Amino acid sequence: MEASEVPVATVTQRSQKSVESQVGRIYESFAKLPPDAQFRMLELKRENHIDYLKGGLRQLPSSFCVLDALRPWVCFWNLHSLALLGESVDAQLQNNIIYFLSLCQDPNGGYGGGPGQMPHLATTYAAVCSLVTLGGHKALSSINRSEMYMFLQQMKHLSGGFRVHDGGEIDVRACYAAISVASILNILDDELVQNVGNYILSCQTYEGGISAEPGTEAHGGYTFCGVATMIMINQVNQLDLPRLIDWLVFQQGKECGFKGRTNKLVDCCYSFWQGGTFALLQRACSTFDQQLVIPVEGKSFEVNFNDIGYNFVKRRVEMGPLFDGLALQLYLLLCSQEVDGGLKDKPGKSRDFYHTCYALSGLSVSQHIWSDDESLLMPRAVLGTYSNLLEPIHPLFNVVLERYHEARGFFTTF
Numbered sequence: 001m002e003a004s005e006v007p008v009a010t011v012t013q014r015s016q017k018s019v020e021s022q023v024g025r026i027y028e029s030f031a032k033l034p035p036d037a038q039f040r041m042l043e044l045k046r047e048n049h050i051d052y053l054k055g056g057l058r059q060l061p062s063s064f065c066v067l068d069a070l071r072p073w074v075c076f077w078n079l080h081s082l083a084l085l086g087e088s089v090d091a092q093l094q095n096n097i098i099y100f101l102s103l104c105q106d107p108n109g110g111y112g113g114g115p116g117q118m119p120h121l122a123t124t125y126a127a128v129c130s131l132v133t134l135g136g137h138k139a140l141s142s143i144n145r146s147e148m149y150m151f152l153q154q155m156k157h158l159s160g161g162f163r164v165h166d167g168g169e170i171d172v173r174a175c176y177a178a179i180s181v182a183s184i185l186n187i188l189d190d191e192l193v194q195n196v197g198n199y200i201l202s203c204q205t206y207e208g209g210i211s212a213e214p215g216t217e218a219h220g221g222y223t224f225c226g227v228a229t230m231i232m233i234n235q236v237n238q239l240d241l242p243r244l245i246d247w248l249v250f251q252q253g254k255e256c257g258f259k260g261r262t263n264k265l266v267d268c269c270y271s272f273w274q275g276g277t278f279a280l281l282q283r284a285c286s287t288f289d290q291q292l293v294i295p296v297e298g299k300s301f302e303v304n305f306n307d308i309g310y311n312f313v314k315r316r317v318e319m320g321p322l323f324d325g326l327a328l329q330l331y332l333l334l335c336s337q338e339v340d341g342g343l344k345d346k347p348g349k350s351r352d353f354y355h356t357c358y359a360l361s362g363l364s365v366s367q368h369i370w371s372d373d374e375s376l377l378m379p380r381a382v383l384g385t386y387s388n389l390l391e392p393i394h395p396l397f398n399v400v401l402e403r404y405h406e407a408r409g410f411f412t413t414f
C-alpha cells in the first residue's frame, strides 16, 4: 500500500477514541477505590440537583437568551427533573409558572416558545407536560382544550403527519407532540389519528430505527417519538419490531451509555430516548396476546409477544435483558453527574437543564421494571444507595406516573 493510501481515522473515529479513553479512565479509577469510596461516588447528589434546578426556574443569566423560543421547555426540564427527585416547588413559584405559561398560550390554541410567539407543537408538548407535572385544578384548567383541538387539526397534514407550526416542517416529533398532547387532554379522535401510522411507518429505516422524516437517518429521539405514537394509536405491531429492537440494542456501547445513532457518540440524553423506548416496548408487549411470526435464518417460528422483552432478544443477541440497566446507571452517575448539581452529556461537557432532565428520566427508566399492569411496576435494580431511587414515569409521556393519573382523571371528568 502506498503511503498516500494509508487509511486515516475520521473526525468521528478520533472523537470516539477520545470519549472511550476518558470514560475508560473514569471506570478504571473507580474500580481501584475501596468499597466505601465507591459507594459514595455512586450517590445521586439529590440536594445539589434540586438547588440547580430550582435556580433555573427563578432567574437565568442573560446568556440564556438563546433559549428565548424554548421557555416552556425550560419549565418542563426543571419541573419534571424536580418531580423525578420527589421535590415540588412552592406555591408562589407554581403560580408564576402557571401565569407565565398562560402568556405563552395562543388565543387560537397551542403554546409558543414565549409570550406572543407563534404556537409550536414541541413547546405545546412542553407546556402541557409542565402543567400536568405541576398538577392541581389551577394548572390543569388553564389549558384551553377546545382551542387546542383546533390547533392540532390545523397542524394535521394530508400525509397523515403533523407540521410543527403553521408553515413548518412535518416530522415524527410533531406527530408525537400532537398525539401525546391530544391523548393526555382526552381530545384524541379518528380525525387526528388518520394516516399518522402510515406516516410513521414510512420513517422506519433499513437499520430498524425511526428517522425524523422519510428517507433520513434512524435516530433515538425520533425512534422514541415514533414508537410512543404507534402505541398511542394502537398500531405498534405494524412496525418491524425485531429489526427495531436489533437497532436499539446496538445503541448501548462499551461506554455503558447510549448513543443516538450508528457511529455517533454516547450522550446521556439518549438514556431516555433509547432507554425509554425499551420501557415502551416492554410495557406494550405485556399487553399483547397475539403471536408474532419472526423469520430467523430463513425459517419462521412463532414467538409470543410477551417474550420480546427477555427471551426473544436474548436468543437473538445473547444479551439477556434488552439493555444493561446497571451499566447505564453507572454511566449516568459516574460520567454524567456533576457533583455540584446538574448532569451533562458526557465527560468534558458542561451541565445543562435539558441533559439533566433526560439523564434523570433515563435513570428512572433503568431503575424500574416495566409492565402495563402498574401494580407490577417496581424497582428493578438500583445502583448505589437506595436513596438514588427516582419516581417512576409514564413512559409514553415522560411525566411522573402519579401526576399523569391525576391529569387523566381531571380530563376525563371536566
Ligand SMILES: CC(C)=CCC/C(C)=C/CC/C(C)=C/COP(=O)(O)OP(=O)(O)O
Binding pocket: 122, 125, 173, 176, 177, 219, 220, 221, 222, 225, 259, 260, 261, 264, 265, 267, 269, 273
Ligand atoms: C417531544 C419532542 C419534541 C421530542 C424530540 C425528540 C428528539 C428528536 C430528540 C433528539 C434531540 C437531539 C439530542 C438531537 C441531537 O442530534 P445531533 O445530530 O446533534 O446529535 P447526535 O450526534 O447524538 O445524533
Ligand SMILES: [Zn+2]
Binding pocket: 267, 268, 269, 270, 345, 355
Ligand atoms: Zn444530548
